[in-house]
Amino acid sequence: MHKLKVGIYSLSSCEGCIVQILNLEERLLEVLNHVDLVECRVLGLKHDDEVDVAFVEGFVSSDEEATKIKEIRGRSRILIALGDCAYSGMRFVAKDFGTSTIRADPINMYVNVDYHLRGCPIDSEEFLSLISDLIHGKKFKESSKTVCSECILLENKCLLDKGFLCLGPITRGGCNAICIANNKGCFGCRGLGDDVNISAFIESLKSKGISIPSYLLGLLKGPGYGSSQNS
Numbered sequence: 001m002h003k004l005k006v007g008i009y010s011l012s013s014c015e016g017c018i019v020q021i022l023n024l025e026e027r028l029l030e031v032l033n034h035v036d037l038v039e040c041r042v043l044g045l046k047h048d049d050e051v052d053v054a055f056v057e058g059f060v061s062s063d064e065e066a067t068k069i070k071e072i073r074g075r076s077r078i079l080i081a082l083g084d085c086a087y088s089g090m091r092f093v094a095k096d097f098g099t100s101t102i103r104a105d106p107i108n109m110y111v112n113v114d115y116h117l118r119g120c121p122i123d124s125e126e127f128l129s130l131i132s133d134l135i136h137g138k139k140f141k142e143s144s145k146t147v148c149s150e151c152i153l154l155e156n157k158c159l160l161d162k163g164f165l166c167l168g169p170i171t172r173g174g175c176n177a178i179c180i181a182n183n184k185g186c187f188g189c190r191g192l193g194d195d196v197n198i199s200a201f202i203e204s205l206k207s208k209g210i211s212i213p214s215y216l217l218g219l220l221k222g223p224g225y226g227s228s229q230n231s
């Protein structure tokens, strides 16, 4: 069987998504039986070859990185945005922490992206699912559930009912509601779910006396965070 030639590249990032992949340990070794990893800065691998699949972590913060992502696209058959930095330029986090003045462009401002893995960091199970599909020549399809659907199945106590903000009702699932399981509200790192009703969500927050963050009102005006779609 032809081994997929894979490169993992970093732009401006904390490399937390790559750490999620490395944390797979034995299961990553199983993946490596089926792929030929030719580039990964963290592992000291560097070959500027053409690749079947390029995983790109991080956002574009300079003209040099804009050139770099175009160059990577030029020698990749499939390009995957790895994590929230790459697919949304960390729009939510940048706003929440008041750092919206820094340049933090998502990579699809410069190149076509075939797939993206959501989250900050990515979910390692979802990475395995995607790479397995690619190894078998299949298209990857991400979860269409919201975080709420996963949270309810896990029988977590709802944070909204306790008066805390949680974006689970409008956020795409796939993370097994991990923040809620750790008693923290979802901050929406996986982007908007399909066909979510933001107005109704805002109304329900008001009815519970939870203050509405300004970025939620901003979402009513147009496409929100993580609006690009996996095919």
Ligand code: SF4
Pocket: 013, 014, 015, 016, 017, 018, 057, 058, 082, 083, 084, 085, 086, 119, 120, 121, 122
């Ligand atoms: S998405 Fe989050 S974990 Fe991944 S590189 Fe960006 S900041 Fe780090």
Ligand code: SF4
Pocket: 147, 148, 149, 151, 152, 156, 157, 158, 159, 160, 166, 167, 168, 169, 177, 180, 186
């Ligand atoms: S805690 Fe959040 S994700 Fe869980 S059910 Fe309530 S709103 Fe939904």
Ligand code: SF4
Pocket: 119, 120, 147, 171, 172, 175, 176, 177, 178, 179, 180, 185, 186, 187, 188, 189, 190, 191
């Ligand atoms: S619960 Fe929300 S913030 Fe936490 S990982 Fe899932 S999508 Fe991201």
